[in-house]
Amino acid sequence: MRSILQTIEKLVSIFAVSLYLTVAASFLILTRRIPVSPQKFSRKLLAALLPRFQGEILELAHERGNCYVALLPKKLISDSNGGSRLKLFEDGQELPYPHSSHDDIRELGAGRYSHWNDAVYFSSSDNSDPAKNGKRYSVREI
Amino acid sequence: MSCTGRGFLYSLLACPICKSSLNRVGESLVCPKDDRRFPILRGIPRFVESDAYVDSFSFEWNTHKTTQLDTFRNDGSSEDIFRKKTGFRPEDLDGKLVLDAGIGAGRFTDAMARWGANVIGIDLSYAVEAAQENFRHLDNVLVAQADIGDLPFKPETFDAIVSIGVLHHTPDTKKYFQGLVPYLRHGGTIAIWVYPAEGEFVTRKQWIPFTSRIPDRMFYQWCRWFVPYGQRRLDSLLIKSIYSIFPFSNQGLGLENDILDTFDGYSPRFHGIHTPQEVEAWFQEAGLVDIRIPGPWNTSMRGVRL
Numbered sequence: 001m002r003s004i005l006q007t008i009e010k011l012v013s014i015f016a017v018s019l020y021l022t023v024a025a026s027f028l029i030l031t032r033r034i035p036v037s038p039q040k041f042s043r044k045l046l047a048a049l050l051p052r053f054q055g056e057i058l059e060l061a062h063e064r065g066n067c068y069v070a071l072l073p074k075k076l077i078s079d080s081n082g083g084s085r086l087k088l089f090e091d092g093q094e095l096p097y098p099h100s101s102h103d104d105i106r107e108l109g110a111g112r113y114s115h116w117n118d119a120v121y122f123s124s125s126d127n128s129d130p131a132k133n134g135k136r137y138s139v140r141e142i
Numbered sequence: 143m144s145c146t147g148r149g150f151l152y153s154l155l156a157c158p159i160c161k162s163s164l165n166r167v168g169e170s171l172v173c174p175k176d177d178r179r180f181p182i183l184r185g186i187p188r189f190v191e192s193d194a195y196v197d198s199f200s201f202e203w204n205t206h207k208t209t210q211l212d213t214f215r216n217d218g219s220s221e222d223i224f225r226k227k228t229g230f231r232p233e234d235l236d237g238k239l240v241l242d243a244g245i246g247a248g249r250f251t252d253a254m255a256r257w258g259a260n261v262i263g264i265d266l267s268y269a270v271e272a273a274q275e276n277f278r279h280l281d282n283v284l285v286a287q288a289d290i291g292d293l294p295f296k297p298e299t300f301d302a303i304v305s306i307g308v309l310h311h312t313p314d315t316k317k318y319f320q321g322l323v324p325y326l327r328h329g330g331t332i333a334i335w336v337y338p339a340e341g342e343f344v345t346r347k348q349w350i351p352f353t354s355r356i357p358d359r360m361f362y363q364w365c366r367w368f369v370p371y372g373q374r375r376l377d378s379l380l381i382k383s384i385y386s387i388f389p390f391s392n393q394g395l396g397l398e399n400d401i402l403d404t405f406d407g408y409s410p411r412f413h414g415i416h417t418p419q420e421v422e423a424w425f426q427e428a429g430l431v432d433i434r435i436p437g438p439w440n441t442s443m444r445g446v447r448l
Contacts, residue, residue: 083382
């Protein structure tokens with residue numbers, strides 16, 4: 001009986017403190033006492049709570065060198081606004097270098113890619129043209 | 143009288159008001175001037191009637207009596223931090239009389255006592271109960287409950303004074319620091335570390351008006367749940383987002399240390415943050431010389447009294 005009461009007390013504490021801290025956090029963010037952008041923070045939080053995105057790349061365009069670009073949904077968090085969770089797959093195999101610099105993608109290629117703003121900048125594993133090499137490209141947030 | 147041993151350390155205690163030496167009468171220390179009595183309860187001389195504004199420390203150190211003490215951890219993590227924050231080496235303190243101003247459960251006194259120092263550790267909170275339990279077997283350590291702003295010693299008593307991570311929890315960091323200096327002998331060294339005005343310390347300061355109002359037990363239970371939960375999911379966007387506004391401890395010294403440290407970071411009533419320039423100015427104003435930052439923490443500083 002005592003241990004049940006202790007467990008209830010613990011759960012009530014956790015719930016009440018979590019609720020209180022959530023209200024306090026909202027106040028601190030909205031009044032900018034904590035230096036994070038309310039828009040960015042709420043976007044990140046929303047992205048964390050929503051189901052993770054996955055889909056195939058059907059339309060893409062050549063950018064420069066080995067680099068190709070495909071548009072992604074705007075709601076995703078990219079490396080430009082807080083750290084992308086996106087992985088890029090070539091025929092089901094994960095490409096090896098996420099978060100690459102765009103110059104490296106253009107010059108070195110070899111599967112380097114970057115999720116930036118609302119697009120993925122990428123190269124194929126053998127630097128062939130992904131629009132013509134017959135391989136299937138897909139993305140998934142992990 | 144020999145300058146070692148608990149009897150010697152007791153002899154250094156003085157009336158906080160008039161600075162007269164105290165007489166021991168049974169389980170009390172008595173001021174001969176005005177007959178003021180200071181009880182010795184559970185082996186601890188008490189110069190305050192309560193733990194005033196530091197109840198969260200009373201709670202945390204009696205919950206985590208041994209978590210940060212090297213003797214119980216079987217490592218040298220606290221000694222390493224102590225060396226880096228104070229610049230003291232064992233040979234500097236061997237046989238010396240040291241005041242640990244804000245002893246807590248005694249993580250740094252533990253190191254100094256091993257080095258052969260005679261240490262008096264004082265704390266306003268009931269953390270003294272935990273410290274007494276940890277050091278009751280040591281003849282070179284005396285624990286007393288007292289206010290840093292109202293010390294029970296005569297001026298120019300100590301060869302060294304250390305106060306690591308304490309002064310920023312007083313109502314006025316500078317005033318309390320400068321109040322310590324007169325208790326240092328000429329040629330003695332004082333070493334402190336206070337929270338820097340940067341990074342997570344700035345964020346935490348914003349939280350203090352909210353988190354310090356949560357009842358200690360409730361907040362501690364929350365920390366016990368949240369810290370391990372957060373640490374297991376540090377890669378997730380949700381926890382990363384929470385961490386950016388509510389940084390919690392992940393020091394690599396074990397989960398118990400991180401729960402304690404998170405509670406410690408958010409629960410105190412006062413949370414001063416300071417720049418290195420500010421701290422250096424306090425040392426200069428106090429007339430200290432040979433002022434330097436001894437390690438990688440830029441608000442740890444030491445100086446010598448001329």
